[in-house]
Amino acid sequence: MVESTRIVLASRPAGAPTPENFRIETAEIPAPAEGEVLLRTLYLSLDPYMRGRMSSAKSYAEPVEVGAVMVGATVAEVLESRAPSVSKGDVVLAYSGWQTHDVAPAHGLRVLDPAKAPVSTALGVLGMPGFTAYAGLSRIGKPQPGETLVVAAATGAVGSTVGQIAKIKGARTVGIAGGPRKVAYLNEIGFDVAIDHRAPDFAEQLAAAVPDGIDIYFENVGGSVAEAVYPLLNNYARVPVCGLIANYNATGVPAGPDRLPAFYGRILTKSLTVRGFIQSEFVRELYPDFLREMGEWVAGGRVHYLEDVVHGLAAAPEAFIGMLEGRNFGKLVVRVAD
Template sequence: MVESTRIVLASRPVGAPTPADFRIETVELPELREGQVLLRTLYLSLDPYMRGRMSAAKSYADPVEVDDVMVGATVAEVIESRAASFAKGDVVEAYSGWQTHDAVPASSVRKLDPDKAPVSTALGVLGMPGFTAYSGLLKIGQPKPGETVVVAAASGPVGSAVGQIARIKGARAVGIAGGPKKCAYVKDELGFDAAIDHRAPDFVEQLRAAVPEGIDVYFENVAGAVADAVYPLLNTYARVPVCGLIANYNAAGEDEGQDRLPAFYGRILIKSLTIRGFIQTEFVKEMYSDFLHDASGWIAEGRLRYREDIVEGLEHAPEAFIGMLEGRNFGKVVVRVG
């Protein structure tokens, strides 16, 4: 029998998660069945959406139940196969979650080619975050040459790809990030036209100066105070793909402040705004093959760059996840498990 070390949801967090909300345990996996592959996890992706899965609130996906393994995309090595399509030693993309080993149907995994790109990129720039940026920006944002695209969390895996793809499509890219180091990376290494520190005391004034002709596309990753600064600068017919609301993920309850919804609706009407929430899975059938082709080519050409924040050891996943929600990461957070 194969043992798997795993991290489960010990309790549903109220507000920000704490280490006490997770528990590490070891279990024996059942015998491999026909059509399955046995996987050893190499890399685990940590992503903001996981905070929503820790809650019992109704959402686009079922929550993780207490005592169940935390969900997450993985890159894994096949160590045993009972499926003709996979052999021992193959490297695959899976959705095994926070654990060292898993037995899954072969139909649920995708084979990776380690010679084409580092396999960890299947969790970032060539995976869900990269595709989120590609599909949301091109399908909903539809940037045109000369327009201005603004994206928050611009040093992260989604935001960094959004700005670079906007530039590839001929638009101006303005990134919003936390701290001078991240802003320097966004502008100097990723090639954004401007990078604004949302922690700066004059953030609102800096943002206004960076978009003298207004904002045509705002890729929403954050909400909160960043969105408050952006929305007054949106041009008529601006498009807003709503990808994430990380500023609100740790909220403990309903906001009891002033109801700003009427003013928000008024801005949508007056400026003829298009605001569209999306989950990247809805565009997979239509756009994923184009994404892999385009993104792989852009990486090879040096036009699409990425940064990974590697964490060593599955046992450090809870701490890294909590830090990511607080903005302590720098790039795509990946746990090296194996």
């Protein structure tokens, strides 16, 4: 038996999560059965979708039960294996959640090669966030040379990758982020224009940045950013809807008039394609191509990535709360162990 430290959902949040919604506890992990492996977590991914899993509202995935371990992708070391496909000492991509140790079926793991890229990238640019950008852009956004793409939360793991892939495809890229430091980073990695959504004249800056309109808006945020974008969409513009982080902590409908009729009017009169998606629907079709192409782009310096690393499992709740408030800078990961 191995003792694991884990963070469980103590209660469901009403509005923004608080530290009281989480609880740290220990539990004994049994020895792996045939076909299973014992894992020690090295890195834990923190992602916006986890806020939805804390809620009991109906969604595309089952909610985390109160008292259960918080969900999440992990990079882990194999301490013991009872499966021929995985060996002791391998480093793997798993889905162990917020805990230091786990026993998992070997068939659900991907063995990583630390010689090709830092293993933490399997949680970011070479993992689910990177694949989300790749799939949403290639199957819904479909950027063409000379078109204009706008992406919000552009320094995040998804947004920064979206902009860089679009640039590779020949599009003009406009990134929206919060604060001068993040805006400067977007300029460093090759965005054509970077805009601070906290600026009092944000809407005017955005309109000036897209004199020919917007052909693709990769939606990560919603809220006031989306309200500034939608009047600027061109005919036949495509809107992959990946996330709506501005609304995740909402406890009621926004104040003011109902904007839905005007939104439907734009979809109709401008022949817009607005398509929500979950990255898992494209895995079977696109994942091998993603690993090959993104691996080449990262190795060749065509796609850059930034990681915001916090240390120790106990730091996960506060880091997660901060991410929902936009305090992270880059892909947020927890280094659980060396």
